[in-house]
Amino acid sequence: MGRLVKILLITFFAIILLLAIAVFVITQVIDPNEFKPEIEKQAREQANLTLDIQGDLAWQFWPSLGVSLGRTEARIADEEELFAALDAASVSVAVLPLLYGQVEMDGITLAGLDVNLVEGPDGANWEQIGPQTTAEETPEETPADPEGESSSLDIPLTIPSVAITDGKVRYRNTADGTDIVVEHFNLNAQDVNLDEAFPLQMSLRYQDQSDMRVDLNLDTTLNANLDANHFILDPMTLDANIAGATTMPVDVHLEQKLDVNLNEDTVSIKDLLLTAAGTETRGNIDITALTGDMQLSGKLATASFDANKVLEAIGEAPIETTDSKALSNIAMETSLGGEPGSIMANPLKITLDDSTLSGSAGLASLESGKIVFDLALDQITLDGYMPPSSGEPATAAAGGGKEGGTANLSTAELIPVDTLRPLVLDGKLRIGSLKYDTIDAKNMKFAVTANNGVLQLSEASGETLGGSFSAKGKLDASGNTPKITASNTVTSVQIQPLVQMALGDDLGKGVFAMNGTYSASGNSEKALMDSAKGNIDISLADATVRGLNLYQTLVGGVNDMLGQFQGLATALIPNQESGKLPSALSEDTKIVDLTTKARLEKNVAYLDSLDAVLSKGEITGNGWMNILNQDFDLKIGMQSPELGTSKYLQGTTWPLRCEGNLAGSPAKWCGPDKDGFKDIGKQVAAKAAQEKIKDKLGIEGEGDTAEEVIKDAAKKKAKEEVDKQIKDGLKKLFN
Numbered sequence: 121m122g123r124l125v126k127i128l129l130i131t132f133f134a135i136i137l138l139l140a141i142a143v144f145v146i147t148q149v150i151d152p153n154e155f156k157p158e159i160e161k162q163a164r165e166q167a168n169l170t171l172d173i174q175g176d177l178a179w180q181f182w183p184s185l186g187v188s189l190g191r192t193e194a195r196i197a198d199e200e201e202l203f204a205a206l207d208a209a210s211v212s213v214a215v216l217p218l219l220y221g222q223v224e225m226d227g228i229t230l231a232g233l234d235v236n237l238v239e240g241p242d243g244a245n246w247e248q249i250g251p252q253t254t255a256e257e258t259p260e261e262t263p264a265d266p267e268g269e270s271s272s273l274d275i276p277l278t279i280p281s282v283a284i285t286d287g288k289v290r291y292r293n294t295a296d297g298t299d300i301v302v303e304h305f306n307l308n309a310q311d312v313n314l315d316e317a318f319p320l321q322m323s324l325r326y327q328d329q330s331d332m333r334v335d336l337n338l339d340t341t342l343n344a345n346l347d348a349n350h351f352i353l354d355p356m357t358l359d360a361n362i363a364g365a366t367t368m369p370v371d372v373h374l375e376q377k378l379d380v381n382l383n384e385d386t387v388s389i390k391d392l393l394l395t396a397a398g399t400e401t402r403g404n405i406d407i408t409a410l411t412g413d414m415q416l417s418g419k420l421a422t423a424s425f426d427a428n429k430v431l432e433a434i435g436e437a438p439i440e441t442t443d444s445k446a447l448s449n450i451a452m453e454t455s456l457g458g459e460p461g462s463i464m465a466n467p468l469k470i471t472l473d474d475s476t477l478s479g480s481a482g483l484a485s486l487e488s489g490k491i492v493f494d495l496a497l498d499q500i501t502l503d504g505y506m507p508p509s510s511g512e513p514a515t516a517a518a519g520g521g522k523e524g525g526t527a528n529l530s531t532a533e534l535i536p537v538d539t540l541r542p543l544v545l546d547g548k549l550r551i552g553s554l555k556y557d558t559i560d561a562k563n564m565k566f567a568v569t570a571n572n573g574v575l576q577l578s579e580a581s582g583e584t585l586g587g588s589f590s591a592k593g594k595l596d597a598s599g600n601t602p603k604i605t606a607s608n609t610v611t612s613v614q615i616q617p618l619v620q621m622a623l624g625d626d627l628g629k630g631v632f633a634m635n636g637t638y639s640a641s642g643n644s645e646k647a648l649m650d651s652a653k654g655n656i657d658i659s660l661a662d663a664t665v666r667g668l669n670l671y672q673t674l675v676g677g678v679n680d681m682l683g684q685f686q687g688l689a690t691a692l693i694p695n696q697e698s699g700k701l702p703s704a705l706s707e708d709t710k711i712v713d714l715t716t717k718a719r720l721e722k723n724v725a726y727l728d729s730l731d732a733v734l735s736k737g738e739i740t741g742n743g744w745m746n747i748l749n750q751d752f753d754l755k756i757g758m759q760s761p762e763l764g765t766s767k768y769l770q771g772t773t774w775p776l777r778c779e780g781n782l783a784g785s786p787a788k789w790c791g792p793d794k795d796g797f798k799d800i801g802k803q804v805a806a807k808a809a810q811e812k813i814k815d816k817l818g819i820e821g822e823g824d825t826a827e828e829v830i831k832d833a834a835k836k837k838a839k840e841e842v843d844k845q846i847k848d849g850l851k852k853l854f855n
Contacts, residue, residue, distance in 0.1 A: 163194070167249055169203070170195045187211065196248050203245060207232025207286075227280055233287040233305070240294040279312040287324075299329040309342075317343040317352070332364040349382035368435025372396040385410045389418075397433040399425045405456060413460035414486060421453040424471070443504030449473050461486050468495075475500040490544040499553040522724050522746055529646035529748075537573070537597040537643065545570035551582075558617040559584060573598030577606075587612035587631075603641045604648065610634040615660070623782055630663025630711065638720065649748070654720035660732075663711040667786035670709045671736040674758055674774050677792025681801040707787075710735035723748050736760055743778075750782040756790075768804045 163171040174191040188210035196203045212226040238245045287305030292298065305324040312318050320342045326334040340356040354377040363369035373395045379388040387407040394401040403420035427447035428438040439447060451471040458464030466480035481493035551564040564582035568575070574596050581590040593606035616629035638654035641647070714732035718725050723746060730741040743754030757773040775796030778789045 166251055168197055168251070169249065170198060196245055201236065201238075202234070203236055205232070205234045206230060228282045230284045231286060233284065233289075235289045237289065237291045238294065239292070280310065282309040282312050283307070297329060301327045303327070314344055314346055317341045317354075330364065333362070335361040351378075351380045351382075353378040353380075366434035366436065368433070370397050370434055382410075385412065392420075397430045399423070399430060409460060414463075415460045416456045416458065416463055418456045419454070420456065422451055424449050424451040426450075440507050441504060442506050442508050446473060446504045458482060458484075464492075472500070473504075484546075485544075488544050489542070490546065492545075493547040493549070495548070496550045497552065500551070500555070502554065502556040521751055522744060529644075529649055531644045531646050533643050534645060534648070535595070535597060535602045535643050537602060540570065540575060540595070540597045541573040543570045543575070545575075554582075557621050559621065585614040585617060587614070587633075589613070601641050602643050603639070605637075605639045607637045608634070609636075615663070627667060627786060628663060628665045631661045633659045649723050652720055652723070656718045656720065656725070658714075658716045658718065660711060660714040663714065665709040665711065665786065667707060668709050668789055669707055670734065670739065670756070670758060670776065670790060671760060671762075672707075673776055673790045673792060674737070674760055674763075677774065677776070677794070677797045678763065680792070680794070681797040720747070727754065730754070730756070736762060739776075740773075745782075752779060752782065754778040755793075768807050772800060772804075774800065 160171045160173065163169045172193040172195075173189070174193065189206075189208065191205070191207055192209075193205040194203050195201065208229070208231040210227075210229050236245075284305065284307040287307075288301070288303040289305070290302075291300045303325050305322075307320070307322045309318060309320045318341065320338075320340055322336075322338040324336050326332070326336065337359045338356070339358075340353040343352040343354070345351070356374075356376050356378050358372075358374040360372045360374075361369050362372060373393075375391070375393040377388075377390040379390075380386075385408065387405075387410055389403075389405040389407075392401070392403045392405065399422060401420060401422045403418060405416060405418035405420070408415050408417075427450055431438055441447065449471065450473075452469070454465040454468040456464070457466055462482065462484050463486065464480060464482035464484070466482070468477075468479060468481055470477040475497060477495055477497050479493065479495035481495060482491075484490045484492040545568065547568050549566045551566075552562065554561045554564060561582045561584035565579055566577070567579040568577050570576070574594065576595075577591070577593040579590075580592070582588065587610065589608065589610045591606065591608040593604070596603045596605075611633050613632045614629065615632040616626065618632075619628050620626050634656060636654055636656040638652065640649070640652040642651050712733040712735060714730070716727055716730045718727050720726075725745045725747055727741070727743050727745070730739070730743075732739045737758050737760035739756050739758045741754055741756035743752065745752035745754075754777070756776040756778060758776055759771070759773050763769045763772065763774075775793035776790055777793050780789050
């Protein structure tokens with residue numbers, strides 16, 4: 121028995137020795153480089169590739185049996201441009217299992233892979249790879265193996281190591297200028313088995329024509345079922361450094377469990393954790409019909425973050441606000457859903473400090489890109505979000521008069537027409553309460569749509585300052601020149617806070633109402649303002665203009681006029697011993713009711729009519745105001761009941777002139793039209809003189825001129841006597 125065992129052992133080791141000798145002879149005696157011509161021939165015939173194997177083919181004997189390949193280049197047909205190349209490659213199998221009739225892969229390595237993909241109007245270069253047959257040629261069909269038979273070895277699926285180092289792939293599209301490079305590609309997989317999960321690490325750098333750069337590192341465990349096209353990456357960790365999208369590169373960290381089933385067209389993302397620039401988002405997402413009418417479901421939540429810290433992380437300047445705590449608490453949570461072919465966040469909740477925005481938003485159609493939203497903001501106070509005051513008083517625009525201020529208008533493109541034209545939008549926004557400065561608004565509603573280059577504000581309404589407002593507007597960017605039309609209505613609004621906010625001073629109060637229609641065309645500030653037109657009806661009731669007393673202005677003008685006509689004051693103001701009208705005690709003008717019609721043309725608002733009832737008189741007028749530099753010029757005719765008590769002044773309209781700038785002092789705005797007042801004084805003086813002469817001569821008549829008075833006097837006395845008395849009377853009056 122012992123002898124038999126000894127013989128068997130000797131025989132076994134002899135077989136092993138013979139096999140080892142055979143492998144040694146194969147690897148040392150047979151030169152694989154002799155097969156280069158055949159390999160290159162097959163590459164040309166079967167793949168249409170010109171193969172240039174520059175390095176040597178070499179055997180590896182122990183501890184693995186394999187072959188290695190040196191520098192090799194491939195070109196499509198006879199083209200000069202390189203299609204692909206590699207510096208080195210090797211594949212090997214374990215030697216000992218071969219002795220038992222088993223094939224066990226030991227490893228696959230690939231170094232310095234370089235691939236150039238080019239696509240143009242006539243097609244892509246990779247489409248030329250493969251056997252090139254003419255219409256008359258028919259490729260030979262490979263006979264199918266009989267059922268249950270195979271001519272290949274039953275190679276097991278486990279590969280201890282697969283390594284790809286320093287790979288590079290470049291894709292260029294000559295039609296649209298796309299130029300993408302994926303370089304420094306490294307992949308390392310251990311115990312690769314298509315029946316079981318195996319660890320995999322990958323790194324690469326992505327760059328494109330827009331200077332976007334992404335350095336990416338992936339560490340995961342992959343379970344791949346090639347027959348079912350089912351891939352599971354669990355767990356999966358991805359770290360990326362993204363540069364070019366922001367001023368500073370951004371580090372992104374992603375953790376998730378990814379399940380991709382291509383046959384079922386589904387993707388499942390579980391336990392998602394995404395951190396970037398100081399933000400953290402968690403959630404779960406399921407995607408069905410990935411390549412069809414995609415549908416999403418799941419939940420996402422972004423933890424509270426500080427917007428300025430995010431800006432700092434990406435290298436942008438912080439947003440300066442009056443309240444240093446503004447924008448420090450921003451968060452989001454939502455459920456994903458919607459109809460097939462859409463991506464909707466519903467419900468959606470966004471927290472902005474003390475405000476909450478809720479509702480729904482998303483893409484109603486992935487095909488058309490239609491954006492929809494229906495959101496409600498509970499309340500917001502805007503003061504804290506305004507930029508800090510510079511401490512310098514605001515100044516009016518440079519220039520003066522009707523034409524002033526236009527030099528400061530930009531001629532740069534203002535409306536992004538290329539962005540608006542493809543925009544499809546349907547949105548609604550409601551604001552429960554909004555506060556800004558001294559203005560409170562509530563129940564605000566806005567509705568906006570966009571399609572085919574036409575953006576419409578179909579509703580903008582709300583309640584504020586004791587009244588209400590509404591507006592509509594349309595921007596038509598479908599043609600060569602954008603056109604804007606708008607209308608608005610304001611009802612019973614207290615004007616005091618608006619005046620104080622606009623002019624920085626409490627200059628007036630009252631109940632304000634307005635109706636207006638407007639239009640403009642162009643694509644720059646200057647073009648829009650120069651072409652702007654409009655019609656505006658304004659009314660004001662129970663109002664007060666502070667620092668400006670039109671009656672006092674009238675009184676001052678009248679007193680100056682009386683000083684030019686000695687002796688007239690007593691006749692006009694019989695109850696005033698001083699011979700002057702008393703000054704008004706108030707420094708304000710009280711307006712009982714005011715209406716005006718205005719039109720807008722070339723940056724100027726023209727007041728075609730102005731009618732107002734004051735507490736001490738009535739005014740009418742017209743004028744203009746430059747809406748850019750706030751210069752204005754207004755001609756006013758005023759009638760006063762106090763002056764109307766004199767029989768010589770009944771029905772007299774006194775001309776006033778208000779001009780200057782709204783930024784100036786109201787006390788300096790208005791003054792009497794001196795020439796107009798002087799003309800009135802002359803007329804009144806003549807009437808008073810004629811009345812005195814009539815009384816003295818006892819003449820009765822309706823004549824209003826000196827000639828008519830003389831004719832009446834001639835009926836009673838001689839003409840010479842009348843002439844003498846008239847001359848003496850006028851001389852005494854004006855002396």
